[in-house]
Amino acid sequence: MAFDEKLPGFKPAVQLVHDHATARPDAVAMRQKEFGIWNEITWSGLRDIMQAAAAGLMDLGLEQGGHVGILSENRSEWVQAQFGVNAGGGVVVGMYPTSPAAELDHLINASDTTILFIEDQEQLDKIKELEGRVPKLRQLIVFDPKGTKGDETLGLISFEDLLERGRKRLSDLEDDLRARLSNVQPDDTCMMVFTSGSTGLPKAAEISYGNIHAGAAVAADVFGSYPPGTDVLSYLPLCHIAEQAVTVINGLSRQFVMNFGESLRTITLDLREVAPQIFFGVPRIWEKMQAGVLVQAQTAGKLRAPMTLAALKGAQRRGAIRRDQWSFKDRVANVFWDALVYRHIRSYLGLGRVTFGISAAAPISADLLAFFRGIGVNIREAWGMSETSGVGTIQPDWGLCEGRIGFPVANVDCKLGEDGEVLFRGPTIFKGYYKNPKATAETIVDGWLHTGDVGEIKPDGSLSLVDRKKDIMINAAGKNLSPALIENVIKASPFIKEVIVIADKRPYVAALVQLDMDTVRLWAEGQGIAYTTFRSLAENPRVQELIEKEVEKQNQNLARVEQVKKVWLMRKELDHDDGEVTATMKVRRAKIYEIYAEQIEALY
Numbered sequence: 001m002a003f004d005e006k007l008p009g010f011k012p013a014v015q016l017v018h019d020h021a022t023a024r025p026d027a028v029a030m031r032q033k034e035f036g037i038w039n040e041i042t043w044s045g046l047r048d049i050m051q052a053a054a055a056g057l058m059d060l061g062l063e064q065g066g067h068v069g070i071l072s073e074n075r076s077e078w079v080q081a082q083f084g085v086n087a088g089g090g091v092v093v094g095m096y097p098t099s100p101a102a103e104l105d106h107l108i109n110a111s112d113t114t115i116l117f118i119e120d121q122e123q124l125d126k127i128k129e130l131e132g133r134v135p136k137l138r139q140l141i142v143f144d145p146k147g148t149k150g151d152e153t154l155g156l157i158s159f160e161d162l163l164e165r166g167r168k169r170l171s172d173l174e175d176d177l178r179a180r181l182s183n184v185q186p187d188d189t190c191m192m193v194f195t196s197g198s199t200g201l202p203k204a205a206e207i208s209y210g211n212i213h214a215g216a217a218v219a220a221d222v223f224g225s226y227p228p229g230t231d232v233l234s235y236l237p238l239c240h241i242a243e244q245a246v247t248v249i250n251g252l253s254r255q256f257v258m259n260f261g262e263s264l265r266t267i268t269l270d271l272r273e274v275a276p277q278i279f280f281g282v283p284r285i286w287e288k289m290q291a292g293v294l295v296q297a298q299t300a301g302k303l304r305a306p307m308t309l310a311a312l313k314g315a316q317r318r319g320a321i322r323r324d325q326w327s328f329k330d331r332v333a334n335v336f337w338d339a340l341v342y343r344h345i346r347s348y349l350g351l352g353r354v355t356f357g358i359s360a361a362a363p364i365s366a367d368l369l370a371f372f373r374g375i376g377v378n379i380r381e382a383w384g385m386s387e388t389s390g391v392g393t394i395q396p397d398w399g400l401c402e403g404r405i406g407f408p409v410a411n412v413d414c415k416l417g418e419d420g421e422v423l424f425r426g427p428t429i430f431k432g433y434y435k436n437p438k439a440t441a442e443t444i445v446d447g448w449l450h451t452g453d454v455g456e457i458k459p460d461g462s463l464s465l466v467d468r469k470k471d472i473m474i475n476a477a478g479k480n481l482s483p484a485l486i487e488n489v490i491k492a493s494p495f496i497k498e499v500i501v502i503a504d505k506r507p508y509v510a511a512l513v514q515l516d517m518d519t520v521r522l523w524a525e526g527q528g529i530a531y532t533t534f535r536s537l538a539e540n541p542r543v544q545e546l547i548e549k550e551v552e553k554q555n556q557n558l559a560r561v562e563q564v565k566k567v568w569l570m571r572k573e574l575d576h577d578d579g580e581v582t583a584t585m586k587v588r589r590a591k592i593y594e595i596y597a598e599q600i601e602a603l604y
Contacts, residue, residue, distance in 0.1 A: 012086070013212050013252055020047075031259045049163065050087050053088075053162060081141075092190070117141045118140055120147070127154070140153060187208050229255070235264055271349070278354070279351060296348075312341075317370075360383060366404075391409055394407070421453065421454055422451045524542075538570065574592075
């Protein structure tokens with residue numbers, strides 16, 4: 001089938017910036033918070049920045065199809081640079097700002113990056129460590145030049161200098177810019193998104209302009225009831241496909257306002273100030289919110305604490321029931337407690353205007369979903385991956401379906417393989433892995449994307465996931481076990497942050513457990529327990545007893561064969577720099593099993 005048949009009305013992503021700048025020049029496209037002030041950029045202003053950045057890059061030698069990396073936390077310049085790269089005919093390569101130098105070595109070389117945008121001096125120092133190891137990298141551009149004055153590493157210039165350079169050359173390069181835009185074909189690569197690398201080195205997934213266009217059609221279907229000007233808060237890494245889908249693709253296709261806070265550390269305050277109508281959070285964000293609410297409730301005073309805890313207990317119970325199956329008594333109780341308690345909690349969390357909450361990127365516990373739905377947050381679980389160019393499935397309002405991750409999005413086909421593996425086909429499926437035809441051929445077979453996830457299709461056509469195909473464990477008795485299912489049940493405890501299950505070829509299930517420092521610290525202080533560090537807290541016998549009791553409590557929600565019999569409390573938090581987790585905080589099981597081999601054997 002020809003691309004124009006699959007992608008009616010195809011336009012390159014940056015053409016939409018031009019369209020919006022013409023149709024709604026004074027409408028707000030994005031906001032950036034600096035020193036407590038939200039600065040607005042209109043669509044016409046964004047177009048001008050995009051054109052100047054593109055001309056500046058071309059003046060620096062960017063050729064059509066050239067690869068340009070972005071190594072930075074979320075900020076408005078990230079997206080401005082992204083649009084500038086595409087407007088100049090280049091391919092955007094997103095890189096995690098938390099990556100250590102050794103990982104950047106792989107990312108830069110594996111993607112053939114020649115020009116790299118970096119955030120600040122911290123990222124510059126990492127690049128300096130790679131001297132002589134990234135031969136194709138020839139130019140650096142820094143967003144925040146503080147502390148870099150006089151440094152000439154790889155021709156370092158500031159982003160402002162790039163824009164000034166571009167403005168001076170714009171009139172000379174306008175025809176070339178126009179030609180590069182008109183030459184874009186649906187199958188051309190728009191950006192590269194690195195996979196998490198939980199089982200090996202990250203691979204560069206090529207996302208085409210056609211994929212982005214198809215993603216915009218999905219956004220129109222999912223978010224079609226939300227008008228231009230709807231607010232989203234961008235805080236998760238923009239090099240991750242999920243954040244690209246929720247913030248950038250929505251910004252382009254739906255004309256939503258992209259809001260960038262001062263940093264990830266100010267997310268709580270930024271969320272309250274923006275009060276977005278749509279909010280996307282990974283499970284860990286929702287977990288931290290719930291833990292914060294529970295701590296506040298328990299310390300609310302003699303009068304308010306019992307009332308709030310009673311309201312939350314009711315919310316937890318009702319949230320576990322589908323809203324279309326609530327009794328009249330449930331509905332009355334919800335209205336009463338919403339007026340008295342729940343709306344104040346939502347406002348405190350910055351979710352007062354949220355009518356569409358999304359959880360994705362990792363499995364979320366049923367108890368956590370029930371909690372938020374019970375307090376009036378319309379949270380819907382979604383599933384996707386880099387290879388699906390973002391969202392692949394999403395639940396309807398309030399999760400009203402039988403499957404945990406909902407229905408496939410528009411224009412996408414889904415089926416299960418003979419071994420239960422989830423397969424997808426459609427215009428959002430990526431081109432393949434850059435310079436890795438073997439991995440591409442293993443992943444896309446006869447047009448079907450093999451996701452690596454084992455799932456089940458429910459009678460209503462919605463989908464649930466069992467676990468990653470490679471992660472399913474077989475115990476000593478030959479019983480198949482899903483570590484993700486067990487881990488998510490145990491993590492429902494507000495005192496537990498991470499769980500790594502051990503069960504393969506073992507007589508019973510054991511687990512390594514990482515405590516949640518925020519909630520355990522408050523509990524310990526309330527119990528009069530002295531501590532100095534994470535390790536001293538984890539080694540305290542009373543804390544270990546607390547965690548063991550929490551595991552026993554959550555075990556009641558598991559089948560007997562799935563229940564965790566023994567735990568070892570980790571003495572440190574899992575660290576990306578130590579190779580224990582990926583940049584997206586996914587556990588690298590093989591590495592964990594290797595590092596903690598002695599502790600694991602002691603559990604048996």
